[in-house]
Every structure is written in structure tokens, then in C-alpha cells.
Amino acid sequence: MTENFSLELQGDRELTMTRIFDAPLALVWAAHSKAEHLKHWWARGHEMDGEIDFRPGGKWRFVEHGDNGERWAFRGEFQEIVPEQLIVQTFEFEGMPGHISVERLNFEEKDGKTYLTSTVTFDSEADRDGMVESGMEGGARQSYLALDAYLKEMAR
Amino acid sequence: MDQLSAVFAALADPTRRAILARLADGEATVNQLAEPFPISLQAVSKHLKVLEQAGLITRGRDAQWRPCRLEAGPLRDVSEWAERYRHFWDARYDRLDSYLQELRQTTDTDHDEPRSRK
Numbered sequence: 031m032t033e034n035f036s037l038e039l040q041g042d043r044e045l046t047m048t049r050i051f052d053a054p055l056a057l058v059w060a061a062h063s064k065a066e067h068l069k070h071w072w073a074r075g076h077e078m079d080g081e082i083d084f085r086p087g088g089k090w091r092f093v094e095h096g097d098n099g100e101r102w103a104f105r106g107e108f109q110e111i112v113p114e115q116l117i118v119q120t121f122e123f124e125g126m127p128g129h130i131s132v133e134r135l136n137f138e139e140k141d142g143k144t145y146l147t148s149t150v151t152f153d154s155e156a157d158r159d160g161m162v163e164s165g166m167e168g169g170a171r172q173s174y175l176a177l178d179a180y181l182k183e184m185a186r
Numbered sequence: 187m188d189q190l191s192a193v194f195a196a197l198a199d200p201t202r203r204a205i206l207a208r209l210a211d212g213e214a215t216v217n218q219l220a221e222p223f224p225i226s227l228q229a230v231s232k233h234l235k236v237l238e239q240a241g242l243i244t245r246g247r248d249a250q251w252r253p254c255r256l257e258a259g260p261l262r263d264v265s266e267w268a269e270r271y272r273h274f275w276d277a278r279y280d281r282l283d284s285y286l287q288e289l290r291q292t293t294d295t296d297h298d299e300p301r302s303r304k
Contacts, residue, residue, distance in 0.1 A: 037272040042194035049279045053286040061282060071281035
């Protein structure tokens with residue numbers, strides 16, 4: 031786990047992730063707003079097809095291809111875009127249609143580094159649990175923190 | 187509310203998280219738990235009730251003493267959930283990180299329209 035990444039649970043349906051990138055904001059923004067860039071990283075090394083209509087009200091759809099012919103499709107809509115500052119988009123796994131979460135991505139540059147803060151709000155508790163059960167299984171190595179270490183981290 | 191949700195809700199409060207962290211070191215009474223906090227015993231009791239209902243702690247039978255004990259099970263569920271989510275995004279962001287470095291090396295001075303090597 032990298033030190034420049036943190037994840038915090040906010041209540042029972044929301045979480046916030048912060049990641050610091052050693053790259054200028056314009057580049058991190060481009061990597062989030064163009065399909066030609068997204069397909070290089072979004073699918074974590076898997077092949078990916080993507081369409082993205084990057085404007086408020088525009089839709090996006092990505093299809094991730096697993097190593098054994100699996101296909102996972104995801105789609106959503108851009109609700110709000112403030113250039114080089116904010117993207118608010120919905121997220122839906124097509125394997126669980128109708129369960130829509132909202133992602134709010136804040137971009138900020140400090141000392142040549144880009145701080146990306148992403149707040150994810152799940153539609154329901156079931157969606158939050160299902161997120162991990164279904165779409166996240168692909169390629170996600172299971173590694174668990176020791177309970178003790180986790181408690182100490184939470185108490186900070 | 188399902189159990190995992192009750193646990194998430196219970197963990198949302200920093201005082202309750204601190205109480206759990208204290209209990210990870212061993213059993214404690216309400217008085218002992220209240221000591222580090224600038225809040226009333228009554229407020230601490232309220233927090234303990236939330237933790238108890240979420241299944242995160244159990245309390246002894248002795249009416250006067252009633253020591254609180256951490257129950258690891260539900261916490262482990264949340265910890266596993268968060269860890270899997272974290273791992274997923276960590277992997278994705280690591281990919282992005284390498285891709286950004288790749289872009290920086292192949293990009294001209296204009297960062298707005300980076301050209302990929304491929």
C-alpha cells in the first residue's frame with residue numbers, strides 16, 4: 031500500500047479517498063476526461079473499451095475484459111464538470127443495474143503535485159456491500175489488515 | 187438496518203473509534219473509558235450503547251462493574267470490506283501514476299494534449 035493514498039469511511043454509505051500524484055493537474059485532469067487516456071489505467075491492466083461524452087449531462091461507458099474472457103461493463107453520466115477542479119459523475123455496474131452511486135472528484139494542485147479527493151456515495155447499504163462482492167472481485171487481491179493495526183489507524 | 191450498516195454508522199464517530207481503540211488493549215469500565223474524554227459519563231454511556239447495538243462490544247453481567255469488551259467479528263467485516271475497496275483503488279491509482287509518468291516523459295511542453303507512446 032502506498033503512503034500517498036488514504037481511504038476513510040464516512041458514516042454508513044459514504045467514503046472518501048485521497049491520492050497524491052506527482053504530476054501537474056492538467057495531466058491528471060486529461061487522464062480522467064479522455065477515453066484514450068482512461069483505457070491505460072482505469073481497468074488496472076485489463077483491456078478496456080470506452081466511450082466518454084465529457085460534458086455535463088454526457089454519458090460514459092467502459093467495458094473491462096478479464097484474462098479469461100470475462101466482461102464487466104460500467105456506465106454513468108456526468109452531472110457536473112468544472113474544468114480542472116471538479117467532476118461529479120454517476121457510476122453503475124451493468125451486472126447490478128439500477129444501483130447507482132455518485133462519485134465526486136476534486137482536483138487540486140500543490141507544489142507541482144496533484145491532490146485528487148474522491149467522495150463516493152452509495153445508493154444503499156446493499157449497494158455498498160455489493161460493490162465489493164461483484165465488480166471489485168476481478169483482479170482484486172485479498173489482503174487484510176490486522177485488526178489491531180486497523181483500530182489504531184481508525185483512532186487517529 | 188443490517189449489521190454491517192450498524193457497524194459503519196457506529197464507526198462514523200471519532201469518540202466511538204477511540205473507545206474501540208482503547209478496548210483493543212483490553213477490557214475497561216465506563217469510568218476508565220470516559221477518563222480521556224472531555225464529555226460526561228452519560229455521553230460515554232450513550233456511545234457504548236450504540237457500540238453494543240452494533241455488536242462491536244459486549245458488557246459484563248456484574249451490575250456495578252459491567253466491564254466493556256471488544257468484539258472483533260463485526261469490526262473484521264468492516265475492515266475486510268474497506269481493505270478490499272482500498273486495494274482495488276490503490277491498484278487503479280498505481281496504474282494511473284505510472285501512466286502519468288509515461289505521459290510526462292513523452293509529452294512536449296504542452297501538457298494539455300499529451301501524446302501517448304503507443
